[in-house]
Amino acid sequence: MAKVSMTVNGQNVTRDVEPRTLLVEFLRQHLDLTGTHVGCDTSQCGACVVHLDGRSVKACTMLAVQCEGAKVMTIEGLAQNGELHPMQAAFREHHGLQCGFCTPGMIMSAIDLVQHNPSPSEDEIRHWLEGNLCRCTGYHNIVKAIKAGAASMGG
Amino acid sequence: MAENGIGASVRRKEDYRFITGGGQYVDDINRPGQAYAYFLRSPHAHAAIRGIDASQALAAPGVLAVLTGDDVKAAGWGGLICGWMVKSKDGSDMKAGPHPILCQGKARYVGDPVAMVVAETYLQAKDAAELVEVDYDVLPACVATDKADQPGQPQVHDGIANNAVYNWELGDKAAVDAAIAAAAHVTKLDFVNNRLVPNAMEPRAAIGDYDRASNGFTLHTTSQNPHVARLVISAFVGVAPEHKLRVIAPDVGGGFGSKIFIYNEECACLLASRMVRRPVKWTAERSESFVSDAHGRDHVTHAELAMDRDGRFTALRVHTKANMGAYLSTFASCVPTYLYATLLAGQYKTPAIYCEVDAVYTNTTPVDAYRGAGRPEATFLLETIVETAAKELGVDPAELRRRNFIEPSAFPYQTPVALVYDIGNYGAHLDKALELADYAGFAGRRAKSEARGKLRGVGFSCYIEACGIAPSAVVGSLGAGVGLWESAKIRFTHTGVCQVLTGTHTHGQGHETTFAQLIADKLGVPIDNVEVVHGDTDKTPVGMGTYGSRSLAVGGQAIVNAAEKIIAKGKKIAAHLLEAAEADIEFQNGSFTVKGTDRSKSLGEVVFEAYVPHHIPQGLVEPGMEETAFYDPANFTYPSGTYICEVEVDQDTGVVEIDRFVAVDDFGKVINPMIVEGQVHGGLAQGIGQALIEGCVYDEAGQLLSASYMDYCMPRADGLPDFQIATTETPCTHNTLGVKGCGEAGAIGSPPAVMNAITDAIGVRVSMPATPEKVWRALQNRQMPQAAE
Ligand code: FES
Ligand code: FES
Numbered sequence: 001m002a003k004v005s006m007t008v009n010g011q012n013v014t015r016d017v018e019p020r021t022l023l024v025e026f027l028r029q030h031l032d033l034t035g036t037h038v039g040c041d042t043s044q045c046g047a048c049v050v051h052l053d054g055r056s057v058k059a060c061t062m063l064a065v066q067c068e069g070a071k072v073m074t075i076e077g078l079a080q081n082g083e084l085h086p087m088q089a090a091f092r093e094h095h096g097l098q099c100g101f102c103t104p105g106m107i108m109s110a111i112d113l114v115q116h117n118p119s120p121s122e123d124e125i126r127h128w129l130e131g132n133l134c135r136c137t138g139y140h141n142i143v144k145a146i147k148a149g150a151a152s153m154g155g
Numbered sequence: 156m157a158e159n160g161i162g163a164s165v166r167r168k169e170d171y172r173f174i175t176g177g178g179q180y181v182d183d184i185n186r187p188g189q190a191y192a193y194f195l196r197s198p199h200a201h202a203a204i205r206g207i208d209a210s211q212a213l214a215a216p217g218v219l220a221v222l223t224g225d226d227v228k229a230a231g232w233g234g235l236i237c238g239w240m241v242k243s244k245d246g247s248d249m250k251a252g253p254h255p256i257l258c259q260g261k262a263r264y265v266g267d268p269v270a271m272v273v274a275e276t277y278l279q280a281k282d283a284a285e286l287v288e289v290d291y292d293v294l295p296a297c298v299a300t301d302k303a304d305q306p307g308q309p310q311v312h313d314g315i316a317n318n319a320v321y322n323w324e325l326g327d328k329a330a331v332d333a334a335i336a337a338a339a340h341v342t343k344l345d346f347v348n349n350r351l352v353p354n355a356m357e358p359r360a361a362i363g364d365y366d367r368a369s370n371g372f373t374l375h376t377t378s379q380n381p382h383v384a385r386l387v388i389s390a391f392v393g394v395a396p397e398h399k400l401r402v403i404a405p406d407v408g409g410g411f412g413s414k415i416f417i418y419n420e421e422c423a424c425l426l427a428s429r430m431v432r433r434p435v436k437w438t439a440e441r442s443e444s445f446v447s448d449a450h451g452r453d454h455v456t457h458a459e460l461a462m463d464r465d466g467r468f469t470a471l472r473v474h475t476k477a478n479m480g481a482y483l484s485t486f487a488s489c490v491p492t493y494l495y496a497t498l499l500a501g502q503y504k505t506p507a508i509y510c511e512v513d514a515v516y517t518n519t520t521p522v523d524a525y526r527g528a529g530r531p532e533a534t535f536l537l538e539t540i541v542e543t544a545a546k547e548l549g550v551d552p553a554e555l556r557r558r559n560f561i562e563p564s565a566f567p568y569q570t571p572v573a574l575v576y577d578i579g580n581y582g583a584h585l586d587k588a589l590e591l592a593d594y595a596g597f598a599g600r601r602a603k604s605e606a607r608g609k610l611r612g613v614g615f616s617c618y619i620e621a622c623g624i625a626p627s628a629v630v631g632s633l634g635a636g637v638g639l640w641e642s643a644k645i646r647f648t649h650t651g652v653c654q655v656l657t658g659t660h661t662h663g664q665g666h667e668t669t670f671a672q673l674i675a676d677k678l679g680v681p682i683d684n685v686e687v688v689h690g691d692t693d694k695t696p697v698g699m700g701t702y703g704s705r706s707l708a709v710g711g712q713a714i715v716n717a718a719e720k721i722i723a724k725g726k727k728i729a730a731h732l733l734e735a736a737e738a739d740i741e742f743q744n745g746s747f748t749v750k751g752t753d754r755s756k757s758l759g760e761v762v763f764e765a766y767v768p769h770h771i772p773q774g775l776v777e778p779g780m781e782e783t784a785f786y787d788p789a790n791f792t793y794p795s796g797t798y799i800c801e802v803e804v805d806q807d808t809g810v811v812e813i814d815r816f817v818a819v820d821d822f823g824k825v826i827n828p829m830i831v832e833g834q835v836h837g838g839l840a841q842g843i844g845q846a847l848i849e850g851c852v853y854d855e856a857g858q859l860l861s862a863s864y865m866d867y868c869m870p871r872a873d874g875l876p877d878f879q880i881a882t883t884e885t886p887c888t889h890n891t892l893g894v895k896g897c898g899e900a901g902a903i904g905s906p907p908a909v910m911n912a913i914t915d916a917i918g919v920r921v922s923m924p925a926t927p928e929k930v931w932r933a934l935q936n937r938q939m940p941q942a943a944e
């Protein structure tokens with residue numbers, strides 16, 4: 001067992017974990033933050049995307065112990081005082097989700113895009129999403145939602 | 156229109172929990188004391204199992220049990236079943252080989268579950284599985300669809316000769332043969348409809364939970380139809396009587412057909428739970444999903460379309476071989492028969508159609524319904540052969556179609572393949588699509604592409620589908636083991652909250668919103684006061700679930716019928732309260748009013764009175780306000796549409812780029828246009844995926860080579876166009892909503908549009924998926940004149 005400490009959605013957490021525990025397992029099983037999903041075992045679907053020190057990472061592709069001391073933000077940490085993050089609101093407004101399984105990863109990924117490209121074009125959005133699979137929406141409305149989300153984030 | 160009622164693009168009620176990480180999918184649920192399961196699967200496509208030694212695994216840390224086929228046998232449990240009896244031409248029953256929960260003596264496909272390891276943690280179970288020693292005798296495998304029933308092929312099931320499941324036929328063979336012999340022109344084509352993996356983003360999962368006190372089970376599972384799961388697991392697997400088995404399908408992350416079926420793993424979790432006396436949870440890894448979720452499509456077909464001198468279709472003859480995989484999955488048998496051949500009339504008045512289908516076993520993952528299920532295969536065939544015929548005749552493909560359309564005045568229209576279309580207007584969506592796609596400007600765009608060294612092509616698809624599945628008596632006469640009606644219960648509480656309990660299941664379709672809109676429209680209840688409940692056999696009335704674009708056309712109509720009962724009862728109460736005759740009470744916008752007066756009672760007041768019946772005389776009505784309706788449709792519904800795809804092909808790389816995609820659909824009345832468009836988008840993406848990039852590849856030994864997202868190409872955001880979507884409307888004639896269903900259309904209609912566009916661009920046909928390599932090779936060969944055809 002290894003002791004690991006990090007900040008998750010603003011809370012300090014410390015747990016004893018098997019060294020091979022993935023960040024996504026740590027979040028889902030040890031912290032019961034089940035909004036971060038697992039859709040594949042080859043690091044391709046992006047259902048598990050979270051923010052690590054402000055940048056998007058695939059939580060299935062990191063060990064929890066690699067995140068020692070880091071600041072992790074998951075989908076559960078986005079809304080503040082019951083107020084949706086503009087990107088969350090945009091997904092709802094533009095029907096950017098159907099079954100919702102890819103959605104947390106899409107939203108976390110989209111926010112990272114906007115953080116370093118405040119007003120992405122449709123092409124840039126589509127290109128950025130190459131690491132996120134959605135089987136339901138055909139991406140059409142996800143792209144629209146991200147565009148609108150970027151605008152309301154102030155881009 | 157009531158606010159947020161029928162026709163409004165209401166934002167979805169269910170979204171809040173999904174966008175905040177609050178969804179509750181099966182893997183998000185943990186039961187106290189839960190153990191974990193890992194399935195050891197056959198690495199061989201075909202092997203005799205001489206023995207299984209689990210002793211080392213049992214001694215590994217954390218291991219609670221190792222189950223094999225013997226444990227299932229010892230429990231007296233049976234196997235999985237196929238619920239639709241299809242008979243061969245000679246009248247004999249289809250040949251269903253036994254489908255054990257865990258292999259018994261033989262493994263029949265790569266991924267067939269051989270043993271189940273249960274441990275304190277998932278990783279302990281997975282580690283211990285490596286210690287289970289299975290003595291395999293590897294056998295040659297039967298893999299290829301078109302060769303499976305040839306002599307000398309390995310036999311998948313003992314006693315089932317030539318791997319033949321059935322040899323089925325539909326239509327008038329003599330009439331078709333005669334028409335083809337007399338035809339002015341016959342277009343002949345061979346087709347392969349590529350095998351696909353459904354790939355819902357949420358992997359399948361199950362938690363089996365045995366309760367000693369009641370001797371009953373609770374199963375949490377990723378299901379599109381929990382009541383059907385309960386029925387099959389109870390009545391056929393024999394786990395427990397139905398009332399001792401509760402099936403809960405909570406939030407489900409996409410289904411597309413793959414979560415209709417009853418699978419080995421969920422049954423095994425129930426048995427394991429009873430053995431270890433703890434809840435047992437299993438969640439598929441994606442690699443397992445690839446080999447164990449039922450696949451889709453996989454047809455090899457020869458078809459001939461006969462025409463007279465004017466290009467009027469006179470007959471269609473089709474022979475298909477359909478791969479069922481190693482076992483008959485839950486509804487596998489009806490997909491290449493009653494959901495396929497019955498659609499071969501398409502939008503055309505072809506007078507004679509004959510279809511023969513040979514279904515075969517192979518040593519591959521079972522194949523069953525995947526978005527569209529049979530109807531995409533029929534549409535691909537028909538719309539490709541029609542387009543090819545147009546080219547051969549030198550007629551514009553839109554014009555040839557129009558010439559053969561069933562006219563709007565001809566409905567109801569009896570096709571030669573069993574269905575009666577109730578309504579449609581095919582010219583209307585063709586016209587609209589031609590306009591939206593700027594078909595008139597195509598020649599100019601093609602010239603521009605050519606100037607840049609690119610090849611441009613345009614392709615059509617005018618699809619029809621039969622959905623709103625299904626009139627029970629009709630499907631019963633065709634072999635279905637169940638009725639396909641749907642149920643709904645509307646329950647008001649004292650305070651006027653309206654619960655809608657539905658037998659359908661939502662896993663992305665937005666029922667929580669659409670069904671609330673029906674209530675808003677019919678009963679005037681604000682949608683925020685409506686709660687849609689589904690997915691729990693202990694809560695909802697028995698229902699048949701969600702597939703075949705049936706939820707609104709069948710389940711929605713059941714809700715409306717229940718609402719009518721609420722109104723009828725409410726009128727009695729209101730009449731008494733308002734001291735008027737019941738016949739004089741009108742219900743509108745949530746109020747009961749005495750005709751011609753302003754005297755009224757709101758639905759809320761009436762509901763309150765129903766629960767607190769202080770002013771209701773004995774015997775007027777029963778207290779309470781809760782009504783149930785079961786609705787069995789009179790016919791299928793027949794959405795139709797025209798899709799036009801325009802592609803540009805890079806001659807140097809073979810890369811196909813979709814320049815525009817226009818989809819005009821007639822879904823009848825639309826309840827929530829936003830949701831309907833979303834359904835079309837998703838269907839189109841899957842259909843375009845099938846056409847361009849998706850496909851299963853098995854090697855000769857039966858190894859699935861395309862078994863991960865690194866090998867199986869999924870549509871991604873940067874490979875899809877912005878879709879142009881529109882609708883036309885002919886309301887369904889046999890439900891009061893006028894709705895038809897929209898969930899599958901995109902996947903049904905799009906593959907031929909894309910493929911026809913590619914053929915138009917490069918001048919030769921390639922098979923799906925039209926990968927850059929295939930297209931490039933076709934272009935290289937084309938340059939050699941003798942290989943041009
Ligand atoms: S689960 Fe992390 S990329 Fe698929
Ligand atoms: S919404 Fe279902 S996978 Fe994206």
